[in-house]
Amino acid sequence: xxxxxxxxxxxxxxxxxxxxxxxxxxxxxxxxxxxxxxxxxxxxxxxxxxxxxxxxxxxxxxxxxxxxxxxxxxxxxxxxxxxxxxxxxxxxxxxxxxxxxxxxxxxxxxxx
Amino acid sequence: xxxxxxxxxxxxxxxxxxxxxxxxxxxxxxxxxxxxxxxxxxxxxxxxxxxxxxxxxxxxxxxxxxxxxxxxxxxxxxxxxxxxxxxxxxxxxxxxxxxxxxxxxxxxxxx
Numbered sequence: 001x002x003x004x005x006x007x008x009x010x011x012x013x014x015x016x017x018x019x020x021x022x023x024x025x026x027x028x029x030x031x032x033x034x035x036x037x038x039x040x041x042x043x044x045x046x047x048x049x050x051x052x053x054x055x056x057x058x059x060x061x062x063x064x065x066x067x068x069x070x071x072x073x074x075x076x077x078x079x080x081x082x083x084x085x086x087x088x089x090x091x092x093x094x095x096x097x098x099x100x101x102x103x104x105x106x107x108x109x110x111x112x
Numbered sequence: 113x114x115x116x117x118x119x120x121x122x123x124x125x126x127x128x129x130x131x132x133x134x135x136x137x138x139x140x141x142x143x144x145x146x147x148x149x150x151x152x153x154x155x156x157x158x159x160x161x162x163x164x165x166x167x168x169x170x171x172x173x174x175x176x177x178x179x180x181x182x183x184x185x186x187x188x189x190x191x192x193x194x195x196x197x198x199x200x201x202x203x204x205x206x207x208x209x210x211x212x213x214x215x216x217x218x219x220x221x222x223x
Contacts, residue, residue: 030209045211088154097168104154
């Protein structure tokens, strides 16, 4: 089973609203990362949070990590139509070998 | 600086044919990965490599083989393609505990 599971699977909001996506994982991690994918394209790295960090900011992005609950959230503030994309969390783990595992993603649609 | 380059970008195969996908990175990264992405789904790890000459199985390795003879190249092979292998394949490289850099993907259709 996949390490990361995003919630919700899909999210539709109005421009200017905030969007929150959640990610849960199963095993211990070195770090957790969020990526964005525009339709049919490669993934672009957004932000990385290490296992000893609890919160991180980058522009309009805010990521939190709760290792006790094995969960993370990505908040996009003041969303724009251009934020429409799929967002994936990825966990880097040493469990069973050093690797990076992705979740199924949240599809965000921001209406202008 | 090209980053991660995948070739080819598109390919149509007949069932039973073989092919090799090439991933090349120019960032001197140790770790390289092959993922597949099916419609509406996330990326599933096929095989990965933590250094030149090493490979390991990921989540969905069956039907694929890989080789990492040179640090900058990671090859993914399909020995006998099946329709279930129709997918978009992404390669990524990582320098360890950092962000993954992705290629633009290879869209493979097996008929």
